[in-house]
Amino acid sequence: MNPLEIFRVSWEAIIRNKVRSILTMLGIIIGVAAVIMVVAFSAGTEATIKENITGLGSNLIFVTANFNRIGPGGFTAGAAAASSGLVFDDATAIADSVTGVDAVVVEQGATETVKAGETALDSISILGTTPGFPTVRDMKISRGRYLNQSDVDRKLKVAVLGYTLAEQLFPDADPIGQVISVGSVKMTVVGVLARKGTVGEVDYDSRLYTPITVIFTHFTDSRFARIAGDRVRLVYVKVNDTKNMDSIILQIKLLLAKRHKTTLENLDVTITTQQDVISAQESTTAAFRSLLAWVAAVSLLVGGIGIMNIMLVSVTERTREIGIRQAVGATPADILLQFLTEALLLSVSGGILGMASGFIGAWLFSAFSSTRTVVLPSSILLAVGSAALVGVFFGFYPASKASQLDPIEALRYE
Amino acid sequence: MSARAIVETSEISKIYGVGDIRVAALEGVTLRIHAGEFIAIMGPSGSGKSTLMYILGCLATPSAGTYVLDGEDVSHLSRQELAFIRSRKIGFVFQSYNLLARTTALRNVTLPLLYNRSLEWNAQARDEKARALLELVGLGDRLNHQPHELSGGQQQRVAIARALINDPVMVIADEPTGNLDSHSGDEIMHILQDLHHRGTTVVMVTHNPRVAREATREIHLEDGHVANVVRNGIHEEHEGSSEARQE
Numbered sequence: 001m002n003p004l005e006i007f008r009v010s011w012e013a014i015i016r017n018k019v020r021s022i023l024t025m026l027g028i029i030i031g032v033a034a035v036i037m038v039v040a041f042s043a044g045t046e047a048t049i050k051e052n053i054t055g056l057g058s059n060l061i062f063v064t065a066n067f068n069r070i071g072p073g074g075f076t077a078g079a080a081a082a083s084s085g086l087v088f089d090d091a092t093a094i095a096d097s098v099t100g101v102d103a104v105v106v107e108q109g110a111t112e113t114v115k116a117g118e119t120a121l122d123s124i125s126i127l128g129t130t131p132g133f134p135t136v137r138d139m140k141i142s143r144g145r146y147l148n149q150s151d152v153d154r155k156l157k158v159a160v161l162g163y164t165l166a167e168q169l170f171p172d173a174d175p176i177g178q179v180i181s182v183g184s185v186k187m188t189v190v191g192v193l194a195r196k197g198t199v200g201e202v203d204y205d206s207r208l209y210t211p212i213t214v215i216f217t218h219f220t221d222s223r224f225a226r227i228a229g230d231r232v233r234l235v236y237v238k239v240n241d242t243k244n245m246d247s248i249i250l251q252i253k254l255l256l257a258k259r260h261k262t263t264l265e266n267l268d269v270t271i272t273t274q275q276d277v278i279s280a281q282e283s284t285t286a287a288f289r290s291l292l293a294w295v296a297a298v299s300l301l302v303g304g305i306g307i308m309n310i311m312l313v314s315v316t317e318r319t320r321e322i323g324i325r326q327a328v329g330a331t332p333a334d335i336l337l338q339f340l341t342e343a344l345l346l347s348v349s350g351g352i353l354g355m356a357s358g359f360i361g362a363w364l365f366s367a368f369s370s371t372r373t374v375v376l377p378s379s380i381l382l383a384v385g386s387a388a389l390v391g392v393f394f395g396f397y398p399a400s401k402a403s404q405l406d407p408i409e410a411l412r413y414e
Numbered sequence: 415m416s417a418r419a420i421v422e423t424s425e426i427s428k429i430y431g432v433g434d435i436r437v438a439a440l441e442g443v444t445l446r447i448h449a450g451e452f453i454a455i456m457g458p459s460g461s462g463k464s465t466l467m468y469i470l471g472c473l474a475t476p477s478a479g480t481y482v483l484d485g486e487d488v489s490h491l492s493r494q495e496l497a498f499i500r501s502r503k504i505g506f507v508f509q510s511y512n513l514l515a516r517t518t519a520l521r522n523v524t525l526p527l528l529y530n531r532s533l534e535w536n537a538q539a540r541d542e543k544a545r546a547l548l549e550l551v552g553l554g555d556r557l558n559h560q561p562h563e564l565s566g567g568q569q570q571r572v573a574i575a576r577a578l579i580n581d582p583v584m585v586i587a588d589e590p591t592g593n594l595d596s597h598s599g600d601e602i603m604h605i606l607q608d609l610h611h612r613g614t615t616v617v618m619v620t621h622n623p624r625v626a627r628e629a630t631r632e633i634h635l636e637d638g639h640v641a642n643v644v645r646n647g648i649h650e651e652h653e654g655s656s657e658a659r660q661e
Contacts, residue, residue, distance in 0.1 A: 001528045016516060140594065324512045327473065328576065329501025329529035331494045407473045 003332050010342040013314070014349070021346060023367040024310040024376040027303025027358060028350030030388065032383040035296040036358025039379040041360075041365065042292065044372035046285045050278065059102070059242055060136060060274045061249060063094075063235040063256075086269055087229035088212065089258060091130075094237060100244040103132040105236040106212055110219035112183035114208060124165065124183060125207045128215025134193075135402065136236040144176045144191030151190075152211040157218075158405045159187040160209040182208065245273060301348065304394035305409050307320055311343050311398035322402055323410025336403035343395020344388060351387030355380055419482075420445035420584050420615050421470060425487075427480030427638075428465050439465040442479070451581075452610040453617045454626035457635035464588070466635065469621045470507060472499045473587045484583045503655045505577030511569040511587035513561045513576075517537050520544050520557045530580055540576040547575035551605055554557050567598030574605055578614075585609065587618040591625055 001009075014021045024076035060371040065086035089108060102246040107129050116123040131148050143161065151158050159180065165188075166175050175189045187210065239248050249271050257264050315322070322335055322372065362373040422607055428440040433458055440462045457463040468474040469481060472488055475496070480489045488499055505526075506512075512520045523544035549556055551571040561569050570590060577585050587606065591599030606617045607628060619628060626632050632644040645652045 005528050066455075185591070188542055287601075321514060324514060325525070326497065327500065327506050327512070327531070329497055329528035329580070331529070333494065333496040334497075410470050411508070 001337070006334075006341050009338060009344075010345050013318075013342055017314075020310065021349075022367070023110045023344055024306055025303075025308040025350030025353060028300065028387050029303075029354040031093055031255075031296055031299035032305045032354025032387055033353045033358040033361060034299055035293075035383045035386075036355055036360045036375065036379055037365070037373075038296065039289075039382075040358070040362035040375045041371065042285060042289050043374040043376055044366065046282070046370055048376050049109055049281050049285070059236040059239045059245075061239060061245070061252070062272045062277075063090075063237050063252060064272070064372050065236065066117060066121045066268045066269050066345050068210040068271055069203040069222070080252060086232055088216070088232055090234045091230050091232065093255060093259060094235065094252055097255060098237075098248060100240050101237055101239040102240045103135055103236075105130050105132040105136050105238075106232040107133070107236070108220070108230075108232045109232045110183075110215060112219070114165070114169065114180060116175075116178060116180040119169055121165075121168060123181075126215070126219065127207050128212035128219070129209055129210050130212055130240070132236075133209065136238050136376050137196075137204070139196055140190050142194040143174075144189070145211065146191055146193075152213050155213040155217055156211060157185055157187045157208065157214055160191040161189060161380040162194060162203075162209075163205040164203075165206050165208060166192040182210070183219070185214075187214075211257060237348055249273070250353040254318040297386075297392055300390050302356060303387075303388035304347070306363055307343055307391060308394040308398060310346075311339060311395055312343070312401070315339060315398050318402075319405060319410050324403050325412065325413060326407035332403040335405075336399045339394065339399035339402045340395050343399065344391040347387045347395070348384065348389025351384040354387070355383055356384070383384050417448040417450055419635070420449050420451075420484055421445060421617075422482040423476075424482075426469060426476035426481055428462070428469065428474070429446075429477040431660045438638050440469070440476070443640055444479075444637070445640070447615065447617065448582075449615055450610070450613050451615055451631060452606070452629045453615075454629035454632045455617065455619045455635065456459060456621060456623070456632050457623065457641070458624050460637075461635040461636050462638040463619050463621075465588060466637075467617070469590055470584075470617060471504050472487075473497045488555055497529070498531065501526060502580060502584045505580065505582035505585040507570070507573050507577050507587040507590045509583065509592040511561070511566070511573045511593075513569055513572055515562070516560055518552060518558045518560055519548060519572045519575075520565070522561070522572055523547060523579055526576060526580045535572070540549065543579060544575065547578050548572070550578075551575050566594050567599065567601055570598070570602050571605065574609075578625065584615045584617055589615065589620055589622075591620075591622070599625070 056288050063086065091104050091106045109128065110126045111123055112126050114121045129147065130152055131146065132137070132248055134146050141160075144160070146160055147158065150156070159182065160176060162167065169175065169180065170178065175192055178189045179186055180189060181187070193205070193209070198204070212230075212232070220231070237248070237252065238375060239245055252271060253264055253267060256269055260268055262268065324333065359375060362375055365371065366373040423443055425442045425444055426440060427438060429443055430437045430439055442463075443466060443519060453468060454627050455463045465474070470483075472483065472491075473496070475481075475491065476489055480487060481500065482488070484503055486499070488496070491499065520541060524540040527540045527543075533558045542658065545554070548557055551574050553568060553571055553575070556564060556568060560573070564572065574585075577587075590606065591602050603625060605614055606618065610630075613633060616629075618625070620626050630646060634641045634643070
């Protein structure tokens with residue numbers, strides 16, 4: 001029997017039992033649609049995350065202290081606590097003595113209640129920074145100006161508001177020049193940042209930015225600082241060329257080891273790069289994806305068992321037909337091929353229908369939510385290919401059962 | 415007899431089961447059927463006539479003995495080789511027609527050609543030949559009717575057309591009139607007679623003596639043996655049957 005005839009006969013058998021065929025395909029349809037949608041969803045999310053992270057500014061090195069505050073006033077040291085952790089002077093030293101550095105920015109935070117007239121907002125994150133901050137975090141100013149070096153040097157009590165914070169404090173008025181109270185400190189608003197959104201877990205738009213020196217003076221326990229220096233939680237180092245990344249990291253490590261009077265092994269700071277953050281994020285999405293791949297595999301497996309089940313029923317129902325075909329000259333191989341083709345057609349049709357519903361689903365999902373979906377061509381191949389594989393694998397047993405029927409018994413079958 | 419031998423069996427037996435439950439459906443049947451003969455195989459149920467028909471039709475192989483069909487020893491062929499033989503040399507007509515449901519008369523008739531490897535048939539040639547055969551059995555106007563739209567007699571005529579499409583060396587008819595009223599049955603017998611007169615070898619299995627009388631030779635089976643042979647209404651001593659009786 002030529003392939004075209006086998007195809008036609010199998011297709012007619014499927015069409016003959018439309019409802020049953022569709023129901024049989026359902027498992028495959030759901031499985032494939034799930035694969036397409038899930039891959040589209042995770043690819044979309046991944047792309048968004050990547051853009052956001054890159055949006056944090058490129059060529060960045062993050063230097064963080066190994067201290068974790070545990071409970072009120074408690075410290076645990078990640079290294080021998082011979083030194084005091086990361087201080088403001090460390091940042092200055094990096095800027096002065098490490099070559100290939102474009103900008104060094106420090107950050108230290110506090111949480112305070114912010115008041116403007118009658119409006120009071122609790123638990124606002126106050127970030128003490130230096131003028132380079134918008135550069136390293138890739139932020140734009142929308143009104144007024146950002147902090148400048150003279151603000152920092154003169155410890156001026158000025159504030160730059162995040163976009164949403166400005167809207168909340170001054171829904172109607174122009175915030176520039178207004179005086180707000182941050183905790184017990186009065187500050188003058190000099191600028192408002194453009195909308196940035198939430199990156200990682202930090203909402204850049206609801207924060208208040210003030211000179212780092214103001215934080216040191218008014219929002220930290222200064223007794224400690226008098227002995228050891230002003231503690232900062234994070235130092236951003238922007239390098240001029242990513243090629244120099246490794247050598248700059250080494251220079252920073254050596255410098256800080258010397259300053260903190262410790263060895264490289266016992267260094268009490270952690271140095272990460274933008275690439276580390278991206279890699280961490282990628283490994284998270286990869287784990288997520290492999291989990292979903294297992295879910296899809298299980299649903300395809302269930303779909304395959306459904307196909308095997310219905311093909312076994314079909315072989316039994318059509319025993320007489322098999323007998324007739326054998327009597328007029330069909331070989332066992334002819335019968336095997338016919339039923340295998342039928343199983344394959346069922347699963348591939350299911351795969352195609354599932355692909356279509358997956359596309360529609362992914363499209364609807366992105367149309368009615370803010371989540372982006374990206375349909376990858378490879379996922380189409382994967383989904384339909386695995387559907388076909390399932391068809392052949394689970395169709396083989398029923399087909400071989402059909403081909404081994406004895407023609408005489410098959411002809412007598414009622 | 416100068417005509418070519420289509421069927422030559424020598425002492426064929428068919429044993430079902432093993433050990434204590436062995437049952438011999440056929441025991442030492444020796445037959446010779448010549449081209450152009452119209453044979454009726456007769457016998458009560460359990461006489462082995464169905465088993466003999468399946469072996470002659472290459473749906474089964476004998477447990478012992480040899481069967482030469484059209485000059486080819488088919489006694490020990492594999493299932494696939496038997497299928498090739500059926501496809502080229504045998505046409506079947508069954509008591510219950512055995513047409514494919516929801517398939518037109520034309521498609522039913524062309525079915526054997528789909529499995530025929532000796533000739534590469536294109537769709538048009540297949541349809542033309544099937545049309546000619548359906549016209550021959552008087553169904554030229556029913557080409558696209560499905561079995562459920564046809565009477566029993568018409569369905570059996572479609573089956574006869576299907577049996578003829580691969581130009582078989584022998585048509586095997588199993589109780590071809592068994593499911594039909596006498597009028598339709600007569601029509602079918604008329605067609606078989608017609609085929610016989612055109613030179614087709616026909617082997618018919620029946621238990622109806624009236625139908626069997628249409629044949630040129632009746633082979634009577636009993637308990638797996640050939641009991642006697644009647645040629646053109648005249649009883650004839652059979653080489654195997656006399657021995658069987660002497661035991």
